[in-house]
Structures are given as C-alpha cells and as structure tokens.
Amino acid sequence: MSRTLQLAEQLISRPSVTPDDAGCQQILGERLAQLGFALETIESGPADFRVTNLWAVRRPANATDATCSKTLVFAGHTDVVPTGPVEQWTSHPFTPTHRDGKLYGRGACDMKTSVAAFVVSIEEFLQGTPDPKLTLALLLTSDEEGPGVDGTVIVCNALVARGEVIDYCIVGEPTAVERCGDMIKNGRRGTMSGKLTVKGVQGHIAYPHLAKNPVHSVAPALADLVALNTAGGWDAGNDYFQPTSWQISNFHSGTGASNVIPGNAVIDFNFRFSTESTPESLQQRVHAVLDAHGVDYTLAWTVGGLPFLTTPGELVTSVQAAIADETGIATELSTSGGTSDARFIAKICKQVVELGPVNASIHKIDEHIDVAEIETLKNIYKRTLDRLEASLAR
Template sequence: MPATRLLAEQLIARPSVTPLDAGCIEMIAARLAPLGFVNEIIDSGPDTFRVRNLWSKRPAAHAGQARAAIKTIVFAGHTDVVPTGPLEQWSSDPFAPTERDGKLYGRGASDMKTSIAAFVVAVEELIVAQPNAPLHIAFLLTSDEEGPAVDGTVVVCNVLKARGERLDYCIVGEPTSVERTGDMIKNGRRGTLSGKLTVKGIQGHIAYPHLARNPIHDLAPAFAELVAIEWDRGNAFFPPTSWQVSNIHGGTGASNIIPGSVVVDFNFRFSTESTPESLQQRVEAVLQKHGLEYELKWTLGGLPFLTTPGDLVTAVQAAIHAETGLETELSTTGGTSDGRFIAQICPQVIELGPPNASIHKIDEHIALADIEPLKNIYRRVLENLAAA
C-alpha cells in the first residue's frame, strides 16, 4: 500500500470528532521527529474542551545561503472531524477506513486527513531527495477547526506572532477541488461578520394596536432598505459582499398578541472591498435613520484574505500542471477556513486539497486515484520553491 494511503487510513481510524484529536497529532509528531523537526505541543481551552495543537519546524541547512534569506513554508491543517451523523446510514464504519468501488471511505477521508498524510509523505520524499533543500519547512496542525475555532490555529498564530516568527508561504490542506484534485485552489476567502439585532416595541393586545408598538412593523422599512443596499461591487478576485438574514423570531406564539420585541440574526460574507467597521456603521446608520429602539451585538468570525499571484501561486500552478495537466482555477468562494488566521502573520496563503463533494456527508470518501497525485503536487510545490 502506498505510504500516503497507509498514513491516511491510520489517521481516519482515530475517532477525532472535534475537539478531540484522538492521538493524531502525536502520531504525526513522532513521524516528523526523525526528519529533524522540532515538535511543540500547544494545548489550549478548558478541560472540558481541551484542544491539541502542533507547531513543528525543520530548519534548513545553510546550503550556501544566509539563514535569514531562506524562506519558510508551512503546511497547515486540522485533525478534528465533524460528527458522523446516524451510524446506521453509513455503508461502513466511519472510523474503519474501507475501500469500495475505487474509493476510500471514512470520516475525514476528504476533510482533511488525506491531505495531512500527503503533506507528511511529500516532505519525507523531499528530504530523502534533497536533504539540504534551502527551505524551512513547518507544520501547523489543530484539533479545533470544525468546532468554535477559538483554541486552535489562532492560538498558535498568536504565539508565533509574539515570538516574531517569520512565515513566508502556507498551504492549507482544505478540500478545494471540484472534479479532480488540483482543478481549483483557494487563493483567498471572504470575511464573515454576524449580527444579532433586537428591535424593541411594546407588547399589547392585537385588537388595541394604539396601546402597543409592533417592532416587526417598525423594522420592516429598515429591512427593505438593508436588503436593497449594494455593499460593494467586489473585485477581480471576490464577488460583491452579501448580506443575508438567517433567523427572525418575534411573538409569543399566540395570534392575538403584538410582540414586545423581534430578534433578527444576519450575516455578511464580505470582500476585501469592505471592512467590518464600514459594514457596522452602514447598518447602524439605517437603523438610526428609521428611529428604531434596538440592541445590536456583532461577532467578527474572520477577516477576508487574498493571496495575489506571486511566488506561491506560481509554484502551485506549475506543480498541478506538471502532475495532472490541469490549468487550475483560482477561487475565493465557499466558507471560512483557518487560512484567515494564518494570513494575519503570513503574506502568501493558499488552500489546496482533494475534491470536496462528500465532505461532512454520510459516506465521506476520496477517490483512490486522487491520493498519490495530491502528495506529488505538494512535493512538486516544495521542489519549485526550493529551486526559486
């Protein structure tokens, strides 16, 4: 069995449902140590939600260059997986990796234990072939990406920032491809900003509206205005910023009571053309314009990031083409990832992984034919950057 698949199966077999790591990080650390990596376990969070993080780095040999001139590339990912859902709906045990019809089934097969296995084997192959490659290589792994993501990658990034650790490139192993590994990579992600709006009224009998004030009616004109706003027009890499309402709750359930308040949950997915501050100011200006009595709590889930074509994108595109013949598509679509934290301390971040059609689903899987090409692409990226 190829080394990448073997390691992927060993990781899938560990039931690391977020925030549990189930020993995955120790397994990876033990594998990296003989290669010259210095492992640092960084635990975070309360005892009831303990998160395990790994920062592991292999300094490059001088290789005729000043050490300060040697670039650092980080492979980043998560060992935690989402819950399985109803076990009886799986065709096989989600934590017993199973081959069937040319696919490898198991929770985490695509998101993203195969990527982690491919990272490790790609690095092993590079070090065997080029033990003095002029690259500092590092791994940043967490067991808190599928959960709240407050004790995972962001904690490690804060530690590295406080130390003044310089990162130059980062590849996040998120499943970004559509049909074939390498057909799409993410060179950025939109930011996410959520709001919980409570508009206050006066509760009363519906037959005596003059003795009450209906907050739903008060909110409606402001709602209409917010829906119609063009927040920005996006740019060459991002679609326009989107504002969407996810929940509205008002009333007691009785049909003859005017509610005393209405609560609205909404979210912005925003491009680099807007800032959290500008979006907050524009929303509150509309609410104040309509004279609403309200409370508004904001939650910034992540800032947008963008890696414009440069050294890393060029190295990745060339690696994908050499391995698969594909001309990869750059994209910033989809949800958030831990790339949003890494981008705060690393100027070039891309996401590259296998097809994502089955992620978070019953019978999650990866095509066997995608595993070795993924590992080879990662190795080729290292070779391209080492030769640059």
C-alpha cells in the first residue's frame, strides 16, 4: 500500500462532517511539522459551529533564498458532506473499503485523497530537494462544505492583514471527468442569489376583483427573465466562460387551500455569471424587468462569490506539463461547475487552479476513487513542484 493511500484511508476513517475536523488536521500537521513546517491553527465561528483552519508554511532555509522565493499553496478541506442514509451504503462510509480496484468512503474524492496527495508529494519533493527556493504552504479548513464564512476566507483575511504574499495556489477539488488530469479548472463563474417577494392581496378565489394574485402579477416578468437565458441575453460569455445563466430554485406561494388567492409569492433564484457581467449590472437588469411590468415587490441580494480567471502563465503551464508527463493527457482548461474556496483565494493570489480526482461520485452514496489514480494525482502534484522549483533556479 502506498503512503498516499495509507494517509487517505486514515483521513477517510475520521467522520469529519462540517464543521468537525475530527482530528484530520492534527494528523496532517504532525507530518508537516516533521518536514519543518510552522503550524498555525485558526479557529472561528460560534461555539455550536466551531471551524478549524490550518495554515502551515515552510520557508527557504536562508535569507538569500527567501528574497527570491515564490510561494505555492496547496489548499483544500478536511470536512465532508453528511453521509445520507448509512444503510444505503454498500460499506460503512467512514470505513475505507476496497472493491474492484476502487476505494470507497465519504471523502474519497471530495477531497481527502487530494489532501493526502498534497502531503506525500511535498514529502517526496523535499526528499529530492531538501533546500528548495520555493516557499511551500498548506491551507486547510473544516468549513468548505458548509456556509464557508469561517473557513478559507478567514485565513485569507489573516494573511492579507500580515502582508503574506501567495504567488501560486493549487486547490484539490475533484475536477477530472473520466481520468485524473483530463480537466483542470483555471477559473469559476460567480454566484449571486436573490430572494424576490411579490406582494399581493389575499382573498377568496371566487371574488378575484377583491384580491390581487401575486403569481399572476409576476408571471410575465418571470417569462422575460427566463427568455434572457437564450441567445446570450444576459451576456455572451467569452473564450473561457459560458454565458451567464439565471435559474429559479424555489417558488413558494399560497396557503395550501384550493380556494384562496395567495397574499404573496416568494421566489428564490440564482445567477451563475461570467466575467462579462457584474453583480451590479445583473441586479439592475432584474429590477428593470420587474419595474417595467409594474410588479409590487421587495428583493434581497446575496453575492456568494465573484468570477475569477487564471490565464495561462507559470502555474497553468507547469500543471499542464506535469499532467502530460505523468499521463500523456493534454488537459482541458475549464471554468464550468459550481463554486469552491478558490473564489476566496483568487482575491489574494493571481494564479489559482483546481486539480483533483474524477468527480463522478462526489457527495453520492458509495463515494469512491480508482485506487490507481491516487498515485497519479500525487505524482502530478510532485511534478508541478519540481517544475516550479526549476523555474526559480533559472
């Protein structure tokens, strides 16, 4: 059994459902301390939702190297989503189990294998390069799968406050489609939600002239908003991003009785938007549509994250080359999918990519990863370290 697999199984066996780290970061910290990393635990959140964050950093041994060093951060999370009905799992979700060449367990893909691969790739890198010019760091949180307000963003704010500079960051989110390395994320769309409350007047359905139906009032406006999803109505996207999309997630109205006109309607919706739009421009357009239809409403906005993009440069080139050397794959750059903690890191680091295992089983019953790809992922991380170190030596 490889060291990466051993560590991955050790982490999977810990029931670290958000926000409980369940001792994962202690296991990792002990190994990193042996490599000369300075460890800092940053806790955040209320007593009933206490989040554990780990910032671990190893700087060059002498001042000369430090002045010309660049910092690479491996970023990830030790928390996992709830298991769902345990009886529906073929094997217990927190008992690492092998079947047909696959490792099963909650977090096998998202993302305890990536975290294990981070650490072992660093161990192997330092064996071959004991005094690197590269500054190495890990940023781990137990609040990625939860609200995300006491996790990575807290660490990023602390780093900014003390003047820490991050040059490169690799986030271990599962990004592959069919094989490890076939896709990496060099950006993500922004996310913005709205809660629209349409005001009406409740009344008997047999006397509509004495009431005002909010569903009827808002329906034409909703049709216009839906129509903007076609033909690049919000924006046309660009070479890196799909066009912006607007989707209704929930629609609540009525008392449950069939003879009562509702007094209001509450509609939850979400934008996933490209760099061609801003939160302000999208908000203005929604308000303009609602106002044009004379809808009586209130609207509360929540910006969950801004879009970010890492154009091809040192980090993207190094990762692409590492994947090609290890797998022979010409990796695809993509900005598809949901959000991740990379949205926080991108605010303080210009070069951020996401690279991890195949994402087909994440958050599912019987989450699993191909055992053979665990070493592939670790080797890609190690090759990337080697390439970035070599660039500093030139």
